[in-house]
Amino acid sequence: MKNILFDFISKYVSLSEEEKNVLLSLDLFHTVKKGTILLEEGQKSNDSYFVLKGCIRTYYIIDGDEKTTAFYTELDAYTPHCVINKAPSEYFISCVEDGIILIADENMSADVNSKFPKFEIMCRKLSEELLAKKQTDFDEFKTSSPEQRYLNLIQKRPDLVQRVPQHQLASYLGIKPQSLSRLRARIIEKKN
Amino acid sequence: MKNILFDFISKYVSLSEEEKNVLLSLDLFHTVKKGTILLEEGQKSNDSYFVLKGCIRTYYIIDGDEKTTAFYTELDAYTPHCVINKAPSEYFISCVEDGIILIADENMSADVNSKFPKFEIMCRKLSEELLAKKQTDFDEFKTSSPEQRYLNLIQKRPDLVQRVPQHQLASYLGIKPQSLSRLRARIIEKKN
DNA sequence: AAGATTTGTTCACTTAAGTTAAGAAATACT
């Protein structure tokens, strides 16, 4: 797990042994069980996540039912909105599978960032990159139909379709579970 | 214009006079005419934008017609994806109105960031904030209907509905111009 | 293993968006 983390970091900055040891002294790694709720609606939090293994999802409860809006899997980093704006969370975060998650408290990060400017640089680069990518994903979503979005998902994140329940995928695609079922049947129909 | 910029920056870090002077020495401010194209599809660029006055939009050309996916107005900062991934742009950026735009070349930013860690911190905070907000906007988009999205837009960015052509708004809302017309008629109908 | 719950599919019906086309209104152009 350490290696996975350091390999990831090395894409942004190169760490000395000392810096690596500082990170390892922080008790960042957590094993989580499927179904564990990491954050609840209404709750405040200072935790950012980095998925080493497994899958976590964010979901809202609107009119009584779940709307899943995002999945984070291996090597995905994620800071919830409530950490940034210091307000109660508007959504839940839970674990789709058993996994290993790195959890970094904001005070921790601030500490490390002020001691090692390298981390500050890494965080900036990573955020800039994720922001650009998020915007592109959003663009793609806006400019395509549910069917195109599903086909696109099969291409870009084929694992998700396997590891995540259909009804969660449906809201991730901005539609109802029944529509996803129908849409899939339609695609198979077209192939023949 | 200088004051607008420094007021904005002061929300993230406090600058010394020296640091302010460094910024002002960089020839960042540009007046732009409505219709000016800042970036074309296929083109490479290192420029980030900060809108002091006016409105810029990003749009794709898909099957021959424009799909507008984002608007940036007063105090919005924006770095195109092609700057981050060093690849040719997949979309255009153009000016919706006459305006004043701050344009920062990446070399410039790198220079300033390495001389003044404060800027690095500001960029990290700003990116983190924008990323969190973008995700929330995306969530909202996914979990609502075109009509809800339009009503939401009237609440949150009422200026946009005034200053931007309907057909650009339509693709921003993920629908066709005719559907936006119909949807607006439907809303007015409901009021009576 | 039996029963309960969650998950996924199908169907009939409703609602709204996509499509194509025509025309009105506003804006830009010379």
Next chain:
DNA sequence: AGTATTTCTTAACTTAAGTGAACAAATCTT
């Protein structure tokens, strides 16, 4: 000012998503 172009609306028709319900399949639970 008059013409051309762009922008916006309306309408009829098509297509696909939303809704509610029933059922099948898979998965917990005990």
